[in-house]
Amino acid sequence: MASLLKKPLRNELISYRVFLLLLLLVIILAPVSLTLASTSSITFPFDDTNGKAKVAKERKQSEALLKWKTSLHIKSQSLLSSWIGSTPCNWVGISCDNSESIVHLNLSTYGLKGTLHNLSFRSFPNLLTLDLSYNLLYGPIPQELGILSSLSELDLSSNNLTHAIPTSLGNLSNLRNLYLCENQLSGSIPQELGMLGSLSNLDLSSNNLTHSIPASFGNLTKLATLILHKNKFSGPIPFKMNNLTRLKILDLCYNQFTGHVPENVCIGRVLEKFTAIDNHFIGPIPQSLRNCTSLVRVRLQGNQLSGNIGESFGVYPHLVYMELSYNNFYGVLSTNWGKCQNLTSLRISNNDISGKISPEFGKAILLHVLDISSNRLDGEIPEELGRLAFLVDLNLHNNKISGNIPSDFGMLSNLEQLNLAENNLSGLIPELGHCRKLWYLNLSNNQLSEHIPFQFGNLQVLDLSQNFLMEEIPQQLGDLQALVSLNLSHNSLFGFVPSTFDRMLSLTYVDLSYNRLEGPLPNTKAFREAPNEAFRNNKGLCGNATGLEACPITISNYPHVNRGNKIVKIILLLLGIIILIFVIVGVTSILCRRKKKARNKPKEAHHQNFFTVWSYDGKMLYENIIEATENFDEKHCIGVGGYGIVYKAELLAAGHVVAVKKMHPLSNESMANPKAFTSEIGALTEIRHRDIVKLHGFCSHPRCLLLVYEFLEGGSLERILSSDEQAKDFDWVKRVNVVKGVASALSYMHHDISYPIIHRDISSKNVLLDSEYEAHISDFGTARILNSDSSYWTSFAGTFGYTAPELAYTLEVNEKSDIYSFRVVALEVIMGRHPGDLISLLSLSFASSSTSVPHNVLLKEVLDQRLAHPTNKVANEVVLVAKLALSCLHASPQYRPTMQQVSQKLTTRKYTSPNPLDMVTLGDLNAPCNST
Ligand SMILES: *[C@@H]1O[C@H](CO)[C@@H](O)[C@H](O)[C@H]1NC(C)=O
Ligand SMILES: *[C@@H]1O[C@H](CO)[C@@H](O)[C@H](O)[C@H]1NC(C)=O
Numbered sequence: 001m002a003s004l005l006k007k008p009l010r011n012e013l014i015s016y017r018v019f020l021l022l023l024l025l026v027i028i029l030a031p032v033s034l035t036l037a038s039t040s041s042i043t044f045p046f047d048d049t050n051g052k053a054k055v056a057k058e059r060k061q062s063e064a065l066l067k068w069k070t071s072l073h074i075k076s077q078s079l080l081s082s083w084i085g086s087t088p089c090n091w092v093g094i095s096c097d098n099s100e101s102i103v104h105l106n107l108s109t110y111g112l113k114g115t116l117h118n119l120s121f122r123s124f125p126n127l128l129t130l131d132l133s134y135n136l137l138y139g140p141i142p143q144e145l146g147i148l149s150s151l152s153e154l155d156l157s158s159n160n161l162t163h164a165i166p167t168s169l170g171n172l173s174n175l176r177n178l179y180l181c182e183n184q185l186s187g188s189i190p191q192e193l194g195m196l197g198s199l200s201n202l203d204l205s206s207n208n209l210t211h212s213i214p215a216s217f218g219n220l221t222k223l224a225t226l227i228l229h230k231n232k233f234s235g236p237i238p239f240k241m242n243n244l245t246r247l248k249i250l251d252l253c254y255n256q257f258t259g260h261v262p263e264n265v266c267i268g269r270v271l272e273k274f275t276a277i278d279n280h281f282i283g284p285i286p287q288s289l290r291n292c293t294s295l296v297r298v299r300l301q302g303n304q305l306s307g308n309i310g311e312s313f314g315v316y317p318h319l320v321y322m323e324l325s326y327n328n329f330y331g332v333l334s335t336n337w338g339k340c341q342n343l344t345s346l347r348i349s350n351n352d353i354s355g356k357i358s359p360e361f362g363k364a365i366l367l368h369v370l371d372i373s374s375n376r377l378d379g380e381i382p383e384e385l386g387r388l389a390f391l392v393d394l395n396l397h398n399n400k401i402s403g404n405i406p407s408d409f410g411m412l413s414n415l416e417q418l419n420l421a422e423n424n425l426s427g428l429i430p431e432l433g434h435c436r437k438l439w440y441l442n443l444s445n446n447q448l449s450e451h452i453p454f455q456f457g458n459l460q461v462l463d464l465s466q467n468f469l470m471e472e473i474p475q476q477l478g479d480l481q482a483l484v485s486l487n488l489s490h491n492s493l494f495g496f497v498p499s500t501f502d503r504m505l506s507l508t509y510v511d512l513s514y515n516r517l518e519g520p521l522p523n524t525k526a527f528r529e530a531p532n533e534a535f536r537n538n539k540g541l542c543g544n545a546t547g548l549e550a551c552p553i554t555i556s557n558y559p560h561v562n563r564g565n566k567i568v569k570i571i572l573l574l575l576g577i578i579i580l581i582f583v584i585v586g587v588t589s590i591l592c593r594r595k596k597k598a599r600n601k602p603k604e605a606h607h608q609n610f611f612t613v614w615s616y617d618g619k620m621l622y623e624n625i626i627e628a629t630e631n632f633d634e635k636h637c638i639g640v641g642g643y644g645i646v647y648k649a650e651l652l653a654a655g656h657v658v659a660v661k662k663m664h665p666l667s668n669e670s671m672a673n674p675k676a677f678t679s680e681i682g683a684l685t686e687i688r689h690r691d692i693v694k695l696h697g698f699c700s701h702p703r704c705l706l707l708v709y710e711f712l713e714g715g716s717l718e719r720i721l722s723s724d725e726q727a728k729d730f731d732w733v734k735r736v737n738v739v740k741g742v743a744s745a746l747s748y749m750h751h752d753i754s755y756p757i758i759h760r761d762i763s764s765k766n767v768l769l770d771s772e773y774e775a776h777i778s779d780f781g782t783a784r785i786l787n788s789d790s791s792y793w794t795s796f797a798g799t800f801g802y803t804a805p806e807l808a809y810t811l812e813v814n815e816k817s818d819i820y821s822f823r824v825v826a827l828e829v830i831m832g833r834h835p836g837d838l839i840s841l842l843s844l845s846f847a848s849s850s851t852s853v854p855h856n857v858l859l860k861e862v863l864d865q866r867l868a869h870p871t872n873k874v875a876n877e878v879v880l881v882a883k884l885a886l887s888c889l890h891a892s893p894q895y896r897p898t899m900q901q902v903s904q905k906l907t908t909r910k911y912t913s914p915n916p917l918d919m920v921t922l923g924d925l926n927a928p929c930n931s932t
C-alpha cells in the first residue's frame with residue numbers, strides 16, 4: 001500500500017521540480033530574449049541593405065587578398081598570419097575608410113616572395129596607396145593595375161619585378177608618387193606616363209630601362225622629382241622642359257644620355273639637385289643653370305661638358321656640393337666660388353683649367369673638400385686656403401703650382417688628406433703636428449728642400465719622394481705608430497735610419513731608395529720583407545732585408561742607444577711588470593669579493609627597487625632568472641660578451657628559453673635619472689627586425705643589470721667559422737645571406753628608426769645564427785645604454801681588428817665605425833677567417849697607386865678554401881660581397897657608401913660581375929666610389 005501511495009506522490013514531486021526549473025529558466029531568459037527580439041526588430045531593415053552590401057564587399061576584398069596570399073611562397077604566407085577570416089580591415093598592412101573599403105595596402109619590407117599576378121586589383125576600387133616596396137616580388141607589373149583610378153601613391157620599389165612598365169599606368173590620373181626603382185624592369189618608358197597630370201615624384205632608377213625619355217614628359221607640369229639613374233637610357237633629352245616649372249630634383253646619373261644639358265632645366269628657378277654623372281652630355285652649361293640660384297647639389301662629372309669655367313657658373317647661396325671632374329672645361333676659375341657661402345665640396349679635377357687659384361676661395365668658409373687636381377693651374381697656393389678651418393680633403397696634385405706650402409696649413413685641425421704631389425712647390429715643408437686627423441700626406445714630385453719636419457698628424461701614408469730633402473731623418477718620425485706606407489725615395493737624405501722606426505708597428509710599405517743613407521736597418525717585418533729596390537742606391541745600408549749585406553758586428557743594432565740606457569730600460573721594465581702583477585692581484589681579489597657578496601645576497605637584492613620593461617606579458621621576474629641560472633652558476637654560462645657574461649636561462653614558469661646578459665653594475669650617475677634610462681631600454685625593446693636579436697627587457701637595481709634576450713641556438717659566427725666541420729655546412733648561399741642580414745640590420749639601425757643607433761662593436765662574435773643560419777646581431781643599443789656611464793665607456797674601444805684605423809684614434813663615434821666593422825665581417829664570412837690588414841693594405845695601395853701585392857691577388861685565392869669555389873649566381877653574389885667590402889676605400893670615410901646603400905645593393909640588385917670569378921683580383925674590387 002505504502003508503495004502504491006508513494007509512487008504517485010513521487011511523480012508529483014518530480015513534475016513540481018520540473019515546473020520550478022522551467023519557471024526559473026523563463027525568468028532568466030526572458031529579458032535576454034526580449035532584448036534580442038527588440039534589437040533585431042529595430043535594426044533589421046537597415047542591416048538588410050547596408051550590412052549585406054558591406055559583408056559582400058568585405059568578402060570580395062578578403063577573398064582577393066587571400067587568393068594572393070596563397071599564391072605567395074610558403075614562408076611569405078606565414079608572414080601574413082593575421083590574414084584569416086573575412087574582415088580584412090583588421091589585417092596587418094590594411095587600412096579601410098568608414099565604409100570598410102580598403103584604401104591603403106602597405107606591406108613594405110615584409111620580405112614577401114611571389115608575383116602580383118594573382119592580386120585582383122579590381123577588388124579595391126578605392127585604393128589610395130599601394131606600397132609593396134622592399135619585398136621579393138617578381139614577374140611583371142600587371143596591366144590591371146591601371147584600373148585603380150583613385151590611386152595617389154604606387155610604390156613597388158626594391159623588388160625583382162621584370163618586363164616593361166605597363167602602358168595602363170597612364171590612366172592613374174590621380175597618381176602623385178610613382179616609385180618603381182630598384183627592380184629589373186626593361187623596355188622603354190611608355191609615353192602614356194606623360195598623361196599623369198598629377199604626378200609629382202617619379203623614380204625609375206636602377207632598372208634596365210632603355211631608349212630615350214618620351215617626349216610626352218614635357219607635359220608633366222607638376223613634376224618635382226625625376227630620378228632615372230642607373231638605367232640604359234640613351235639619346236638626347238627630347239623636350240625643352242619649358243613646362244616643368246616645379247622641378248626640384250633631376251637625377252640622370254649613369255645612363256648614356258647624349259646631346260646638350262636641357263636649356264631650361266632650371267626654368268622654374270626651384271631646381272635644387274641636378275646630377276648627371278657618367279653620361280655623354282656635351283656643350284656648355286646652359287644659361288638657366290648659370291642663373292639657377294636655388295641649386296644645392298650638382299654632380300656632372302664624367303661627361304664631355306665644355307666651355308669657359310670662369311663664365312659658366314654664378315653665385316649660388318644655397319650650394320653645398322659641386323662636382324665637375326672629368327669634363328672638358330677650360331679657362332680660369334672664377335671668384336664666384338668664394339661667394340657660395342654654404343659650399344662644402346668643390347671638385348673640378350681632370351679638366352683643362354689654367355691660371356691661378358684665387359685668394360677668394362678663402363671666403364668659402366665652409367669648404368670641406370677642394371679637389372682641383374690634374375689641371376693646368378699655376379701660380380702659388382693662396383695663404384687664404386690655410387684659413388679654411390673645416391678643410392678635410394685638399395687635392396691640388398698634378399698641376400704646375402709653384403712657391404711655398406703656406407705655413408698656415410699646419411693649423412688645419414680637420415684636415416685628413418693633403419695631396420700636393422706633382423707640382424713645382426719649393427721651400428720647407430711646414431710642421432703639421434696640429435693636423436691631428438691627417439692620415440694621408442703626399443708631397444712627392446716637387447722641389448721641396450731642407451729637412452723632414454718633426455711633427456705630422458696621425459699619418460698612415462707619407463710620401464715625400466722625388467724632392468730635394470736633405471739632412472738626417474728625424475727620430476720623431478718613429479712616433480707615427482699608425483704609419484703603413486712610407487716613401488722617402490729620390491731625395492738626398494743622409495745618416496742612419498733612426499732606431500725609433502722599430503716602433504712603427506703598422507709599417508708595411510717602405511721605400512728609402514736613392515738617398516745617401518747608411519748603417520743598419522730596423523729589424524721589423526716591413527724592412528725585412530721589403531723588396532730589394534726599396535733600399536738601392538744608398539750609401540751603405542745593411543741588415544736582414546733581402547739583397548742587403550748583414551751588418552758588421554761592430555755596429556750596434558741600436559746606434560743611438562748606449563749601454564747605460566739599456567740598463568735603465570731593463571730596470572724600468574721589471575718595475576713595470578711588478579706593478580702590473582700587483583694591479584692584477586688587487587683587481588681580481590676585489591672582483592671575487594664582490595661576486596661573493598652578490599651571491600650571498602640574492603634575496604636582499606630582490607627586495608631593493610628594481611624596475612622592468614618586460615615586453616613579455618609580465619611573467620618574467622628576477623627570481624625566475626636567479627632560479628633558472630642557479631644564481632648565475634658557471635654551468636649555465638654560454639659566452640662572455642663585450643659588456644658582460646651571458647647565461648642561458650630556461651624559465652620553467654614561462655616556458656621560455658632566454659639568454660640573460662649579466663652586466664657590470666651601473667654608476668650612480670646613470671641611475672640618477674632612472675626615467676631616461678628606462679625609456680632608453682624601453683625603446684630598444686620596441687625594435688623588431690628579423691636580423692637583430694630581440695631584447696625582451698631588463699632588470700636593474702644598484703647591484704646588477706640584467707638584459708634579457710631572445711636565445712639563439714646556432715651560436716656565433718666566429719664559432720661556426722672556426723670549426724672546420726661547421727664551416728663546410730655553412731655554404732656560399734648561407735654565407736651571402738648572413739652578410740645580407742648583417743647589412744640589413746645595420747641599415748635599419750642607422751637609417752630606419754627615429755633615433756639612429758650605432759653598434760660600435762660589430763664583430764663575428766656579435767653575429768649570432770639561428771638554426772637556419774639566419775644572422776642576428778646581438779648587443780645593439782648596449783653601447784647606448786652604457787653611454788651615460790663614462791667610466792665604463794672609456795675602458796671599451798671596440799674589438800681589435802674590427803675598428804677602422806682612421807677612426808681608432810678619434811673618440812668621435814658615428815656610423816662610420818660600424819661600416820668599417822661590417823666590411824671586416826663581410827670579408828671574414830667569405831674568407832672563413834679574419835682578413836687581417838687586408839683592408840688597410842688595399843686602401844693604401846690604391847691611394848699610392850702602386851701595384852703592390854694584395855692588389856694583384858685573385859679573389860678566389862682568398863676565399864674560404866674549405867668550400868668548393870662558388871659558381872653561377874652565387875659566385876656573382878660572392879663577388880658583390882667582396883666588392884662592397886673593398887670598394888671605394890681610397891675615399892675619405894664620409895664619402896664611402898652608407899649601410900643603407902650597401903644593404904640595398906645586396907638585397908635588391910642582381911649583380912653580374914664583369915669578370916668571371918676566377919679572374920677577379922682584389923684590385924678590381926677596390927673600385928672608385930660611384931654612388932650619387
Ligand atoms: C601635351 O598635352 C597636350 C594637351 O594637354 C597635347 O596636345 C600634347 O600632344 C601633349 N604633348 C605630348 C608631347 O604628348
Ligand atoms: C606645355 O603645356 C601646355 C598646356 O599645359 C601644352 O599645350 C604644351 O604642349 C606643353 N608644352 C610642351 C613643350 O610639352
Ligand SMILES: *[C@@H]1O[C@H](CO)[C@@H](O)[C@H](O)[C@H]1NC(C)=O
Nearest residue numbers: 286287288289290291292314
Ligand atoms: C641670367 O642672369 C643674367 C645676369 O644676371 C641676365 O642678364 C640674364 O638675362 C639671365 N638669364 C636668364 C635666362 O634668366
Ligand SMILES: *[C@@H]1O[C@H](CO)[C@@H](O)[C@H](O)[C@H]1NC(C)=O
Nearest residue numbers: 316317318319320341342343
Ligand atoms: C646654409 O646651410 C645652413 C646649414 O645647413 C642652413 O641652415 C642655411 O639655411 C643655409 N643657407 C642658405 C643660404 O641656404
Ligand SMILES: *[C@@H]1O[C@H](CO)[C@@H](O)[C@H](O)[C@H]1NC(C)=O
Nearest residue numbers: 444465466487489509511850
Ligand atoms: C716611391 O716613390 C717613387 C717616386 O715617386 C716611386 O717611383 C716608387 O714606386 C714609390 N715606391 C713605392 C713603394 O710606392
